[in-house]
Amino acid sequence: MKAMVFHGPGRRSWQDVPDPEPVDPTDAVVRVTAATICGTDLHILKGDVPEVEPGRVLGHEAVGVVEQVGAAVTGIKPGDRVLVSCISTCGRCSYCRTGVYGQCLGGGGWVLGHTVDGTHAEYLRVPFADTSTHLLPDGVGDAAAVMLSDILPTAYEVGVLNGQVRPGQTVVVVGAGPIGLAAVETARLFSPGHVVAVDLAAPRLEAAKQFGADVTVDAAEDVEAVVAELTGGLGADVAIEAVGVPETFELCTRLIRPGGRVANVGVHGKPATLHLEQLWIRNATITTGLVDTISTPTLLKMLADGRLDADRFATHHFALDEFDLAYDVFARSAETGALKVVLTR
Ligand SMILES: NC(=O)c1ccc[n+]([C@@H]2O[C@H](COP(=O)([O-])OP(=O)(O)OC[C@H]3O[C@@H](n4cnc5c(N)ncnc54)[C@H](O)[C@@H]3O)[C@@H](O)[C@H]2O)c1
Ligand SMILES: [Zn+2]
Numbered sequence: 472m473k474a475m476v477f478h479g480p481g482r483r484s485w486q487d488v489p490d491p492e493p494v495d496p497t498d499a500v501v502r503v504t505a506a507t508i509c510g511t512d513l514h515i516l517k518g519d520v521p522e523v524e525p526g527r528v529l530g531h532e533a534v535g536v537v538e539q540v541g542a543a544v545t546g547i548k549p550g551d552r553v554l555v556s557c558i559s560t561c562g563r564c565s566y567c568r569t570g571v572y573g574q575c576l577g578g579g580g581w582v583l584g585h586t587v588d589g590t591h592a593e594y595l596r597v598p599f600a601d602t603s604t605h606l607l608p609d610g611v612g613d614a615a616a617v618m619l620s621d622i623l624p625t626a627y628e629v630g631v632l633n634g635q636v637r638p639g640q641t642v643v644v645v646g647a648g649p650i651g652l653a654a655v656e657t658a659r660l661f662s663p664g665h666v667v668a669v670d671l672a673a674p675r676l677e678a679a680k681q682f683g684a685d686v687t688v689d690a691a692e693d694v695e696a697v698v699a700e701l702t703g704g705l706g707a708d709v710a711i712e713a714v715g716v717p718e719t720f721e722l723c724t725r726l727i728r729p730g731g732r733v734a735n736v737g738v739h740g741k742p743a744t745l746h747l748e749q750l751w752i753r754n755a756t757i758t759t760g761l762v763d764t765i766s767t768p769t770l771l772k773m774l775a776d777g778r779l780d781a782d783r784f785a786t787h788h789f790a791l792d793e794f795d796l797a798y799d800v801f802a803r804s805a806e807t808g809a810l811k812v813v814l815t816r
């Protein structure tokens with residue numbers, strides 16, 4: 472089969488590799504029918520995730536059709552159409568037993584395209600297939616479903632649920648990339664008073680309006696003043712950090728009211744300053760997290776019921792054998808305007 476293989480920093484190729492087969496009895500092999508690329512795949516390509524070894528097939532987001540199952544797989548069978556979650560869950564360890572799949576101790580967690588071969592391929596071996604895939608209803612298309620592998624559960628769980636967004640509240644989302652936009656969309660589910668999107672790029676702010684932000688602010692402006700004006704001088708109830716740099720984390724801690732919450736979603740590569748000398752008196756709560764994907768069944772139901780629009784993330788479409796071009800278009804998103812690129816067959 473063909474797959475997108477990482478060959479060390481800056482080097483990748485769409486090339487022939489051996490077809491995957493079930494290794495453990497809990498594995499399935501899925502024929503990929505849709506895949507998308509994540510900013511994390513670009514980080515791997517830059518060499519920012521050193522545990523990814525050369526030779527690894529990239530990618531952790533896909534939809535496909537089950538081709539083969541191991542002897543212990545009972546919940547899915549060949550021919551079933553499934554969503555592959557970016558997080559695998561053994562279902563048995565102490566974390567998985569409490570829904571914290573991201574921290575799985577039994578060989579799951581974020582493994583696809585990280586420590587085992589990933590989804591950017593014609594076929595994929597899915598570990599712990601019974602608990603790490605979701606059967607897809609007929610009415611849900613591939614391009615929409617693949618947004619549930621990673622971006623929608625990530626934004627919803629690590630941003631909106633950790634931030635405890637409540638009706639009537641003011642929510643600020645800093646960073647309007649795919650994750651920030653998914654946070655805007657899923658924050659709306661709780662009927663907040665205002666959803667404010669902050670970004671440096673005008674096209675991203677425009678997109679944020681389409682996804683449900685009622686106020687957009689250029690990050691170069693005085694964001695604190697805009698939020699203060701909107702909240703009678705108090706500050707936001709919830710600030711969701713969806714960039715991953717020290718400035719935006721620190722901005723979020725300044726944007727919240729006393730008793731407010733900062734939900735950090737961004738992946739940080741550098742230390743940020745925690746201004747406890749200002750925060751100690753303000754009853755602030757700061758949360759961090761890796762997605763667990765425990766909300767995926769709920770989000771899938773909402774997608775099937777038409778309560779969530781996932782198609783609009785897919786700005787660029789390619790055939791599955793156009794991975795080279797798709798990576799290029801996604802990596803140049805500032806020029807191409809790409810949010811999510813979707814590859815299908
Ligand atoms: N916690 C998790 O489980 C998890 C999972 C997936 C992704 N992430 C992280 O979430 C973050 C967002 O992901 P994404 O795919 O949307 O990234 P992205 O790079 O596509 O989007 C980031 C956005 O932030 C904007 N931005 C950059 N600097 C800014 C600044 N100073 N102020 C305001 N906006 C600024 C950019 O213009 C861009 O629109 C990344 O750090 C990613 O690694 C976390
Ligand atoms: Zn991802």
Ligand SMILES: [Zn+2]
Pocket residue numbers: 560561562563564565566567568574575576577578579
């Ligand atoms: Zn586990």
